[in-house]
Amino acid sequence: MKTFREKKENIQRNWYLFNADGKILGRLATEVASILRGKNKVIFDQSQDLGDYVIVINAEKVKVTGKKQEQKLYRHHTNYPGSLKEIKYEEMLQKKPEMIIEKAVKGMLPKNKLSRSMIKKLKVYRGDNHPHAAQEIEVVK
Numbered sequence: 186m187k188t189f190r191e192k193k194e195n196i197q198r199n200w201y202l203f204n205a206d207g208k209i210l211g212r213l214a215t216e217v218a219s220i221l222r223g224k225n226k227v228i229f230d231q232s233q234d235l236g237d238y239v240i241v242i243n244a245e246k247v248k249v250t251g252k253k254q255e256q257k258l259y260r261h262h263t264n265y266p267g268s269l270k271e272i273k274y275e276e277m278l279q280k281k282p283e284m285i286i287e288k289a290v291k292g293m294l295p296k297n298k299l300s301r302s303m304i305k306k307l308k309v310y311r312g313d314n315h316p317h318a319a320q321e322i323e324v325v326k
Contacts, residue, residue, distance in 0.1 A: 191228055191235060198306075199237045200320040205286065206243040209250060214289035216325070217241065221294065221303045231295075234302045240317055241309045245282035249274065259288065283309040 201220055205213055219225060223235030249257065257274035277285055286309045294300040308317065 188230075190230070191233060196235055200317065200322045201237060201239050202315075202322045202324045203239065203241045204243055204324075205241050206246040208247060210247050210285065210289055213241070213247065214286065214293055217286075217290050217307065218293035221290065221306055232299075234299050236303050236306060238306045238317075238320070239308070240315050240322065241286055241307070242313055242315055243311075244286050244309050245278060245311050247282070247286060259284075282311055 203213060203217060217239050220239050221236040222231075223229050223233075223237070225237075226235055228235060254274060259272045259274070259277055260269060262269050272280075274285070287304070287307065290307055291300070291304050294303050308315065
């Protein structure tokens with residue numbers, strides 16, 4: 186049985202705008218990851234990248250529930266012995282609020298080659314301004 190595969194040039198990609206002001210991090214990330222994967226389309230296929238572009242503004246105003254504000258840690262290793270780096274959520278929110286949303290969404294994408302192309306379609310910005318005004322953007326509430 187032969188399956189139907191959409192050709193790259195025939196894929197219609199839309200632009201969606203999310204405002205993170207007052208939204209809960211995990212709930213926002215699941216909506217964004219679903220659109221990046223293309224699950225909102227009728228022609229969804231898990232073996233293809235059919236997702237749309239997503240713009241997230243006001244990244245510094247995202248909320249977390251419970252005690253995550255004080256307890257959540259972001260860790261990375263620099264591949265040198267004894268070099269595990271930890272950054273608290275509060276510090277990350279001050280320095281790089283864009284990374285908080287990017288890491289949350291990336292964790293919800295599949296762990297394969299497709300996720301690398303999907304995450305490139307995510308644009309996260311601090312504040313209300315973004316350079317994609319030329320696109321036909323659909324605002325998601």
